[in-house]
Amino acid sequence: MIYLDNAATTAVEEEVFAAMKPYFCEQYSNPSAIYSFAGKSMKAVDEAREKTARLIGAQPNEIYFTAGGSESDNWAIKAAAEAYKNKGKHIITSTIEHHAVLHTCQYLEKQGYEVTYVDVDENGVIKLDALEAAVRPDTILITVMAANNEIGTIQPLKEIGALARKNNILFHTDAVQAYGHIPLNVDELNIDMLSASGHKFHGPKGIGFLYIRKGVRIGSYIHGGAQERSRRAGTLNTPGIVGMGAAADLAAAKLAENMTKVSELRDYLIQRVLDEVPYSRLNGHPVKRLPGNANFCFRFIEGESLLILLDQQGICASSGSACTSGSLDPSHVLLAIGLPHEIAHGSLRLTLSETTTKEEIDFTVEELKKIVERLRSMSPLYEDFVKGGMNHVQ
Amino acid sequence: MYSEKVMDHFNNPRNVGEIENPSGVGTVGNAKCGDIMRMYLDIDENGVIQEARFKTFGCGAAVATSSMATELVKGKTVQQALEVTNKAVMEALDGLPPVKVHCSLLAEEAIHAALWDYAEKNHITIDGLEKPVNDIEEKLEEEEY
Numbered sequence: 081m082i083y084l085d086n087a088a089t090t091a092v093e094e095e096v097f098a099a100m101k102p103y104f105c106e107q108y109s110n111p112s113a114i115y116s117f118a119g120k121s122m123k124a125v126d127e128a129r130e131k132t133a134r135l136i137g138a139q140p141n142e143i144y145f146t147a148g149g150s151e152s153d154n155w156a157i158k159a160a161a162e163a164y165k166n167k168g169k170h171i172i173t174s175t176i177e178h179h180a181v182l183h184t185c186q187y188l189e190k191q192g193y194e195v196t197y198v199d200v201d202e203n204g205v206i207k208l209d210a211l212e213a214a215v216r217p218d219t220i221l222i223t224v225m226a227a228n229n230e231i232g233t234i235q236p237l238k239e240i241g242a243l244a245r246k247n248n249i250l251f252h253t254d255a256v257q258a259y260g261h262i263p264l265n266v267d268e269l270n271i272d273m274l275s276a277s278g279h280k281f282h283g284p285k286g287i288g289f290l291y292i293r294k295g296v297r298i299g300s301y302i303h304g305g306a307q308e309r310s311r312r313a314g315t316l317n318t319p320g321i322v323g324m325g326a327a328a329d330l331a332a333a334k335l336a337e338n339m340t341k342v343s344e345l346r347d348y349l350i351q352r353v354l355d356e357v358p359y360s361r362l363n364g365h366p367v368k369r370l371p372g373n374a375n376f377c378f379r380f381i382e383g384e385s386l387l388i389l390l391d392q393q394g395i396c397a398s399s400g401s402a403c404t405s406g407s408l409d410p411s412h413v414l415l416a417i418g419l420p421h422e423i424a425h426g427s428l429r430l431t432l433s434e435t436t437t438k439e440e441i442d443f444t445v446e447e448l449k450k451i452v453e454r455l456r457s458m459s460p461l462y463e464d465f466v467k468g469g470m471n472h473v474q
Numbered sequence: 475m476y477s478e479k480v481m482d483h484f485n486n487p488r489n490v491g492e493i494e495n496p497s498g499v500g501t502v503g504n505a506k507c508g509d510i511m512r513m514y515l516d517i518d519e520n521g522v523i524q525e526a527r528f529k530t531f532g533c534g535a536a537v538a539t540s541s542m543a544t545e546l547v548k549g550k551t552v553q554q555a556l557e558v559t560n561k562a563v564m565e566a567l568d569g570l571p572p573v574k575v576h577c578s579l580l581a582e583e584a585i586h587a588a589l590w591d592y593a594e595k596n597h598i599t600i601d602g603l604e605k606p607v608n609d610i611e612e613k614l615e616e617e618e619y
Contacts, residue, residue: 382508384533388484401508410508422505458490458537460512460529461505
């Protein structure tokens with residue numbers, strides 16, 4: 081099997097799993113209890129909190145463990161809206177956010193909030209002038225992702241953070257795809273809240289965190305016990321937290337090395353595909369993109385068919401076609417960067433990890449070439465294109 | 475998510491291709507929504523479908539329903555071919571996931587579109603054949619409201 085869907089989830093590293101193991105059957109105590117058996121678990125949680133914070137230059141007491149990225153996004157946005165509603169009810173975001181942000185914003189619109197969805201350019205970079213123009217006296221929150229999950233484009237967080245700070249607006253970023261993969265510093269970037277998820281960087285699933293800058297007074301989202309300084313109730317997921325901490329530590333140690341290694345292989349993949357597959361294009365920014373992300377469109381074919389045939393060659397990939405989204409529309413991200421529907425349907429996302437090899441990439445490109453050719457041979461769009469009748473083709 | 479029969483017809487689609495100077499050809503669906511089917515029919519002087527071929531842009535289910543539709547109409551008279559409904563195509567494939575039912579509708583429409591073209595070319599009317607909807611996806615979208 082060749083796994084090229086690391087943006088969906090990653091393998092838990094052996095070292096991470098080893099660090100987690102004692103907290104299932106042996107050191108299983110509830111960390112919040114008073115006896116010394118619990119103290120050992122709390123110590124492990126505290127250490128993990130430090131490691132998690134260090135990677136983004138935060139203080140440990142600014143890290144609040146959650147069940148993952150979606151919870152963190154929901155918490156940050158809904159609680160900020162609630163806490164600052166007396167100042168205003170206007171939120172700014174981008175058109176290419178993850179659904180955890182977009183659907184939360186849409187929910188708030190139903191509750192009487194106003195949301196401005198700022199456009200992106202053809203590379204998927206938010207239009208900063210449009211962002212600045214969207215700021216109003218009643219704007220309470222700007223939420224823009226650090227890097228896009230589909231096309232990998234990295235957003236200009238520094239400029240966005242500076243704009244938010246200048247206008248005294250909270251800045252939240254969904255860094256689920258970026259944390260552990262590219263350098264992020266909450267102070268340099270003026271980030272007030274940041275969401276991340278353990279399983280995207282070789283930690284376990286079901287654990288994430290929300291960074292909340294000291295002084296940002298948002299309320300709880302999950303009410304109950306006094307865990308996480310009374311801001312997020314629920315028994316601490318000790319093995320998950322320990323695992324995420326270990327994964328953060330490993331990511332920090334190898335961040336620069338991995339970035340170079342993975343982006344070199346990614347560029348090799350991109351070059352080969354663009355050179356060897358006719359009528360293909362790269363989606364997302366050519367340079368300012370996540371080290372592991374490659375996203376293509378192949379004209380005249382449809383993404384789901386492509387995924388099934390890749391799967392039959394043992395290659396795991398993903399697509400933004402309508403068929404994979406469960407609706408009739410292709411990915412909102414591909415439409416937002418200006419692709420027509422028929423081209424957006426033929427998208428393929430390949431996301432690499434540190435363990436992806438050149439041999440795997442070579443095999444994938446060879447199979448991809450055959451599959452694209454096969455699907456085109458049965459495509460009426462390609463038939464029209466070859467015959468020169470461009471009625472369905474842009 | 476797909477039945478074995480769907481996977482078989484997707485992996486080994488029957489009757490892919492074109493027919494030169496077909497008795498009837500019809501294209502349905504649209505690229506905007508991600509599915510286009512084109513069906514070619516060769517119909518003899520007795521009104522029997524001798525050959526059926528297709529080309530499809532779309533998902534696994536779209537390819538499989540096109541393939542099955544060509545298999546089901548081959549050797550049938552024009553009147554019998556009208557009885558190849560989307561339900562018949564789905565049953566022959568041992569079912570489709572609910573989100574893919576529209577693909578089978580597209581297959582039925584492709585047959586009708588090719589037959590309509592045949593009827594027009596030969597200046598005949600086929601009992602029970604209505605002018606096919608060109609854009610089945612849009613029809614579906616409208617129904618959602």
